[in-house]
Every structure is written in C-alpha cells, then in structure tokens.
Amino acid sequence: MRVGFIGLGTMGAPMARRLLEAGHDVVVHNRTREREEPLAALGAGRAASPRECAAGREVVFTMVSDTPDLEQVVLGETGAVHGLERGAVLVDMSTVSPAATRRIADELRGRGVAMLDAPVSGGSEGAQKGTLSIMVGGPAEALERVRPLLEVLGRTITHVGDSGAGQVAKAVNQVIIAGTYASVAEGMALAMKAGVDVDALLRALAGGAAQSWVLENRARNMLTGEYPLGFRTRLHRKDLGIALAEARERGVSMPVAAYVEQLEAGLVGRGYGDEDVSNVARVVRELAGIDP
Amino acid sequence: MRVGFIGLGTMGAPMARRLLEAGHDVVVHNRTREREEPLAALGAGRAASPRECAAGREVVFTMVSDTPDLEQVVLGETGAVHGLERGAVLVDMSTVSPAATRRIADELRGRGVAMLDAPVSGGSEGAQKGTLSIMVGGPAEALERVRPLLEVLGRTITHVGDSGAGQVAKAVNQVIIAGTYASVAEGMALAMKAGVDVDALLRALAGGAAQSWVLENRARNMLTGEYPLGFRTRLHRKDLGIALAEARERGVSMPVAAYVEQLEAGLVGRGYGDEDVSNVARVVRELAGIDP
Numbered sequence: 224m225r226v227g228f229i230g231l232g233t234m235g236a237p238m239a240r241r242l243l244e245a246g247h248d249v250v251v252h253n254r255t256r257e258r259e260e261p262l263a264a265l266g267a268g269r270a271a272s273p274r275e276c277a278a279g280r281e282v283v284f285t286m287v288s289d290t291p292d293l294e295q296v297v298l299g300e301t302g303a304v305h306g307l308e309r310g311a312v313l314v315d316m317s318t319v320s321p322a323a324t325r326r327i328a329d330e331l332r333g334r335g336v337a338m339l340d341a342p343v344s345g346g347s348e349g350a351q352k353g354t355l356s357i358m359v360g361g362p363a364e365a366l367e368r369v370r371p372l373l374e375v376l377g378r379t380i381t382h383v384g385d386s387g388a389g390q391v392a393k394a395v396n397q398v399i400i401a402g403t404y405a406s407v408a409e410g411m412a413l414a415m416k417a418g419v420d421v422d423a424l425l426r427a428l429a430g431g432a433a434q435s436w437v438l439e440n441r442a443r444n445m446l447t448g449e450y451p452l453g454f455r456t457r458l459h460r461k462d463l464g465i466a467l468a469e470a471r472e473r474g475v476s477m478p479v480a481a482y483v484e485q486l487e488a489g490l491v492g493r494g495y496g497d498e499d500v501s502n503v504a505r506v507v508r509e510l511a512g513i514d515p
Numbered sequence: 516m517r518v519g520f521i522g523l524g525t526m527g528a529p530m531a532r533r534l535l536e537a538g539h540d541v542v543v544h545n546r547t548r549e550r551e552e553p554l555a556a557l558g559a560g561r562a563a564s565p566r567e568c569a570a571g572r573e574v575v576f577t578m579v580s581d582t583p584d585l586e587q588v589v590l591g592e593t594g595a596v597h598g599l600e601r602g603a604v605l606v607d608m609s610t611v612s613p614a615a616t617r618r619i620a621d622e623l624r625g626r627g628v629a630m631l632d633a634p635v636s637g638g639s640e641g642a643q644k645g646t647l648s649i650m651v652g653g654p655a656e657a658l659e660r661v662r663p664l665l666e667v668l669g670r671t672i673t674h675v676g677d678s679g680a681g682q683v684a685k686a687v688n689q690v691i692i693a694g695t696y697a698s699v700a701e702g703m704a705l706a707m708k709a710g711v712d713v714d715a716l717l718r719a720l721a722g723g724a725a726q727s728w729v730l731e732n733r734a735r736n737m738l739t740g741e742y743p744l745g746f747r748t749r750l751h752r753k754d755l756g757i758a759l760a761e762a763r764e765r766g767v768s769m770p771v772a773a774y775v776e777q778l779e780a781g782l783v784g785r786g787y788g789d790e791d792v793s794n795v796a797r798v799v800r801e802l803a804g805i806d807p
Binding site: 344358382388391396402406412416417427432438454469482507 | 686
C-alpha cells in the first residue's frame, strides 16, 4: 500500500522500518529531518512536511509525543489534512487526549477521511519486533482496510469502540498500572522494614491474588532501588494526565491515579523522569526512611 | 502425629478434617462447642477448652478470627499455654497482628514451646482442597517438624523469616491487593462512562503490563455491579488494619492502602461487609454516578 509515516522517534522509526521491510511504499517525515535518513537509506521516500507526506497516500500514520504535536502535524498550516485525499485513512498511534482525538476525527470526517486512534503498549522492543498490543477506536470498516498494516506492527489488534475509545483504553491501562505500582511499592517497603525474606516473599505471592505483571517484573527494582528502563516515568505521567482529564470530562473520580500522578510529577521535577516508572517506589521508600 | 486444633470456622473445620483424614490423631476445640460435632463424627476427640485441647499434643493449630481471639485461646485463663508441653509446637494459621505474634511467641519460647505464624491465602476452597498458600514465620527447625502436617493443608509452604514474618507477608499480600482492586475499579469506571467496549478492553489489557489476578478474576464484578464471594470485605478490611498498624510501628507510610481501608470501612458500616472485596468498585462507581 501507499503509506505515509509522520513521527520517527523511538517508537515511530522502527514501525516505519517494519512497514518498509514488509514491502509497502513508504514516505516518511520527521520534524527533525535527519531522522528520516536511515529510513531513506532503506528505500523510504522523504517528505518536507506532514502535508507532503500525506499527499497521494492511502494510509497515513502519525506517531508523536503528545496532543499538541498531533494537532500540529494533522491540522497545522502544513498539516497532513491539507494533503490527505478523500477515502484515505489516518491512523494515529500516539498516546494523546481522547477528546482531542474526537475533534480531529470529526474535522477529517467532514473531508472524507477516516481516522483511527490506535495507541499501543509494548514499548520500543514491541515496536522493533512487531509485537505491540494495539487498541483501536474509530470506524470498523477503516480498521479492516488498514488491518494488514497493523498486523505488521502488532501481535494483538483490538477494536474497542468509536473514535477516542482506543485512547480511553490506553488511559485505562495506565490507570490500572498506576495503582498497581504504588501498592506493590508500599508492600515492598513494609516487607523491607519488617525484615522479611523478600525473595521468599516474592515466591509466596507469585501464584495468589496479589499476582500481577508489575509484581513479577518490577518488584525487584523496588527492592534494589534501581530503576532501569522499562517505560519512562515522564511518559507515564503524561498518560495519567490524559486519563485524569478524560475522567474529569466524564465525571469520574480517580483518587488513586491522581495520587500516583502527583508522585510521578515530583519525580519528573527532580530529574528522574527518564527512569523506569517503577521508581514510584523511590518516593515510597523515602517516606519509609529506606536509603535510596 | 498427636494434633490439637482450635478454631473450627469456615477455614479451620475443613483443615482439621484434612488432618484427620490424613491419619493423624486429632483433638478439636471450638468456642461454640456444636461445631466440634461433625469432626467428632469423623473420629476427632473433643476438648472442653484450649488448655485441654493442647494437653499431651505434639502440635497445636489455632485458626481464629482476629488478634484478641488468638490472645484469648493461647494466653487466656483456660488458654493453650496452660496445656502445651515443653517441646510442642504451636502453629497459628490465623491472620493477626505481627507484633502480637512476636509477643506470644516470646512468651511461649520461655516455656519451651516453639511458635510458628503461618497465615494462609486461598480461601475456603483452598482449605477444603488442601491447596492453600502458607507463609511461615518462626524457627526453621520447628517448621521442619510440622512440615508434613502443613503439606496436608497447603500446596506452597514458604518460610519468610523470624516470628511475625509470616503475618507481615500476609499483610503485604493484602496491601498489594488493595491498590490493585482500587485501580482496576477506577479504570473500569472510566471505561464504562467513556462508552468503551469493555469486553474488548479486557481482552486488550489481558497480556500487557496491566495484567493481574484481580483484573482477570474480578474486573467483571466491577462492570456488572455484582460481588459474589470470593473474599469478604470485612475480613480484608481487618487485614488492612493489621497491615497499617504494622506499618505505623515500622515507620512506613502506605497512603494507597489507607485509602482503600477507608473505602472498605464505609462499605462494612453500610452492611456490605459480607460481599466480595471487589465491591470496592461500588464506591468508585458511586463517585462516578454509575447506577449500582
């Protein structure tokens, strides 16, 4: 298919590469233009703007950092909207505001362009290996048209509802993770200060009702006080901000998520934003007087 | 072995029965004496008091509701301490205060009796099937002596440290569960109010970083607003109270656990204490204006 790909960061670059290697005709664009070069070396076309990148393409992907970036590359002066043809599909794989997503989708629909919100989980490793989990909101028929492309990028592709629903699903994912991290951190701090054999404890907890991906994969960071990536704290904080804004708009109170967002905001301000999100335990350990 | 078993509630009765059926010589005692009858019918001896139940026994089990009950049946006027012989082992399988456990263990040690704290997870089904997870604190050599009995009761038996460490491990289990329940409830409330396809959402979340036993086994209760047992809210609240008291004594702050304990305390006061602990979602749904 004729594909445009806008946003070649840690996630976008390997995704564009996979589409190229799967035999698609790919044109790429990135704000910092040098990032296009490795993909051009693999055969991608280069476009000077999102508009140019979208022109004549059947499907245009966006993978950017935050909501204002998405608004800029889609609706801005040289945005994709000015290049997209009627019948094309815009697939936004960024994690951004569901409300902004619905607004952009409305704007594009008026021009005959379908939009899918398709945020992912699985990190840069998942992007490289094509094993992402992709949560999709928007028209089902548009999803069916782009599914062969998404199958190059992800292992599970789940249609969760109308426009914005993919972003809400991603927000729910981040909300659940937030409380799980905080409570595993509280439990580990108590175990450490009470002098429990933590290795034995983790074995004992593994098969029961306390079991979780976070417990299995991140409790050890919290015990050693080292937080290798993983998933960056500043990105998780950004995602919780999106979730809390959506909750506010929907009339939902999420005090646990709000508390964890505050812990993470403090960590980001102190320069720990590029550590793994398990460093929520850093604050819990400090509150308990455990040496860093 | 010559075994005494004190406390024949929902958990204790099937545990005593399993020991009996495994061929041990079991004498039982329960405050409400009628509860002894079904076990007597299977061949158990009956004792009129904890003291009598402990007399001449190599190992005495206790399985009672809370810390004051344990203090009563062990140290009270007709308590087990007055019957226990030097060299015997007391195995407390209740979920009670780690600090009280350490005090009772000290008292018994002075009389030549070893105490193990061995709280369990796995519920009444685990007690019936002998598939409990048992977290053990106390002297390793005492554990080795009673291990054949514990293997009749549980599938995993983990020594986690000195006296009280088993209770701390159980407390950590309940702390981790608390935050996981609350954050899954927040996530589900957001998904419902935003109109996401929740079945698809649960499939999308299943394999990722939000995965947990709670998400897999209890998210559906939170979506339907029905909370069949499971594990009673009033017992989980009691356990969180124990965890928070231990945290206070150790100098550990656990705001997420404290918040969930308050949600549960309100639910217990409103008459929902015998529903499954997933009814934490009842409050989260109310906060979001979702009909019960």
